Amino acid sequence: MYFKNIVGKEEIKRNLVKTVKSSRIPHAQIFLGKEGTGGLAMALAFSSYIMCENKSENDSCGLCNQCIKSHKFIHPDIHFSFPVVKFGEKKREITTSDDFLPKWREILFKNPYMNTSEWLDHIGAENSLPNINVKECNDIIHKLNMMSYESENKVLVLWLPEYLGTEGNRLLKLIEEPTENTYIILVSENQDQILQTILSRCQLVKLPSFENEEISRFLEEQMSIPYDKANQISNQADGNINLAINIGKNEVNDYSELLIEWLRAAFRSDPIQINKWIAEVSNLNKDEQKNFFEYGLEFEE
Numbered sequence: 089m090y091f092k093n094i095v096g097k098e099e100i101k102r103n104l105v106k107t108v109k110s111s112r113i114p115h116a117q118i119f120l121g122k123e124g125t126g127g128l129a130m131a132l133a134f135s136s137y138i139m140c141e142n143k144s145e146n147d148s149c150g151l152c153n154q155c156i157k158s159h160k161f162i163h164p165d166i167h168f169s170f171p172v173v174k175f176g177e178k179k180r181e182i183t184t185s186d187d188f189l190p191k192w193r194e195i196l197f198k199n200p201y202m203n204t205s206e207w208l209d210h211i212g213a214e215n216s217l218p219n220i221n222v223k224e225c226n227d228i229i230h231k232l233n234m235m236s237y238e239s240e241n242k243v244l245v246l247w248l249p250e251y252l253g254t255e256g257n258r259l260l261k262l263i264e265e266p267t268e269n270t271y272i273i274l275v276s277e278n279q280d281q282i283l284q285t286i287l288s289r290c291q292l293v294k295l296p297s298f299e300n301e302e303i304s305r306f307l308e309e310q311m312s313i314p315y316d317k318a319n320q321i322s323n324q325a326d327g328n329i330n331l332a333i334n335i336g337k338n339e340v341n342d343y344s345e346l347l348i349e350w351l352r353a354a355f356r357s358d359p360i361q362i363n364k365w366i367a368e369v370s371n372l373n374k375d376e377q378k379n380f381f382e383y384g385l386e387f388e389e
């Protein structure tokens with residue numbers, strides 16, 4: 089992830105870059121912003137920038153040995169933690185983020201602005217309650233205390249510290265006295281749900297909602313959505329880039345035909361047409377089905 093992939097937020101990027109250049113990266117930071125404000129994307133771009141061996145004035149190079157790994161989210165010194173549920177047959181107590189890393193990378197490639205429920209859908213969590221458990225906290229402590237592998241720096245990106253519960257207190261020492269060249273970035277959507285003890289020990293970086301104009305630009309440049317449509321979507325999205333992406337996807341896949349066919353078949357109570365329609369929808373993958381229903385809901389409005 090590059091900084092340049094994130095539209096706008098120039099001041100935040102500038103400040104983050106400055107901390108790297110002046111070797112004053114805070115040991116523990118919270119990137120705070122509600123859903124769709126790009127906290128995780130910013131943390132990814134920032135970790136790549138920290139690791140890059142050939143940084144430009146304002147972004148990672150994307151080409152050096154460190155970037156090749158960090159941009160694929162496989163850098164051994166960039167650790168990820170995030171809320172999970174039980175993994176397959178494994179007991180929940182011994183399941184950690186590491187078990188879900190392939191799924192995690194998959195979703196980051198697809199949409200680093202995703203929300204919690206999209207993540208839980210992606211790992212098939214269904215109705216289980218996700219969290220960040222004791223073993224995860226102990227693993228984090230262990231990982232950050234070990235020597236780094238390839239870079240002189242180590243970074244932990246912990247997405248949604250809201251899910252730590254009181255286990256988070258285990259991380260206090262680490263946050264207070266981190267080992268050298270170790271940087272902790274917590275990415276949170278809700279300040280009220282973070283342990284006060286953690287909150288008070290981290291530097292806060294607040295991410296505002298995206299401007300409509302920024303979202304339009306993103307839709308045009310990165311999703312090839314035409315100008316007028318992009319403006320219309322950005323108005324609907326109300327500063328939430330994840331919502332804009334989801335609406336945008338529906339625009340790319342034009343679901344209007346499918347919706348009309350459905351209404352027509354239902355109106356006529358024509359069993360052959362209805363069965364044909366069902367067969368067509370069951371051929372869509374789960375995401376497409378979800379997008380279709382979201383499209384249908386919007387249509388009603």
Ligand SMILES: [Zn+2]
Nearest residue numbers: 140149152155
């Ligand atoms: Zn690089």
